[in-house]
Amino acid sequence: MDKQAIIKRIMEEQEGIIKSLDKVIKLYKTTADIDEDNTLDPEDYSHQAEAQEMRLRYEQRLKGEQQKLSFLESSLHITTDIVKSGALIETDLYYFFIGLSIHPIKMDAKQILCVSEKAPVAQQLMGKQVGDFVTIGDKEIEIKDIK
Structure with missing residues (x-):
């Protein structure tokens, strides 16, 4: 198991999420910055306020996603x-990365499942060592490697 390659693959996905959020923020910024001379009625102002509020929400989310990227780098x-936050776990079926939640990623015939420390599967894995078994759904899975 090449931890560097797997983490870098997760980082690529995270960078994609950040780029998407940047695009959305720019769109809302453009919408919120309508020239007052071009606004025709009070409804235009309400749309402008909505766009500003949405931009602020997405900016907060962007900060969180950037923090996740920093966590991946560290x-x-x-x-x-032992399994802890930041650990990469290899099983027969999956790679698990503990510390952030994003969609499953396919790599080398296995899926990388990124899970938050708060997720039930992460709670089951925490503190385990190579050779330990965990039950996930209806499957008993052996931990093959931890890095």
Whole structure:
């Protein structure tokens, strides 16, 4: 299991999320910055206020996603023999990354499942070591490697 390559693949996905949020923020910024001379009625002002509010919400989300990217960067250098935040776990079926939640990513015939520390599956994995078993759904899965 190449932790560097897997984490970098997760980082690529996270960077894609950040780029998408940037585009949405720019769109809302453009909408919110309508020239007052071009506004025709009070409804235009309400749309402008809505766009400003949405832009602020997306900016908050963007900050959170950027923090996740920083966490991934710091996780590149974590080494561990027990499951904890920032750990990459290999099983027969999946790779699990503990610390952030994004959609499943396909890599080398296995899926990378990124899960938050608060997720039930992460809670089951926390503190486990290589050779331990966990039950996920109706499957008993052995931990093959932890990095």
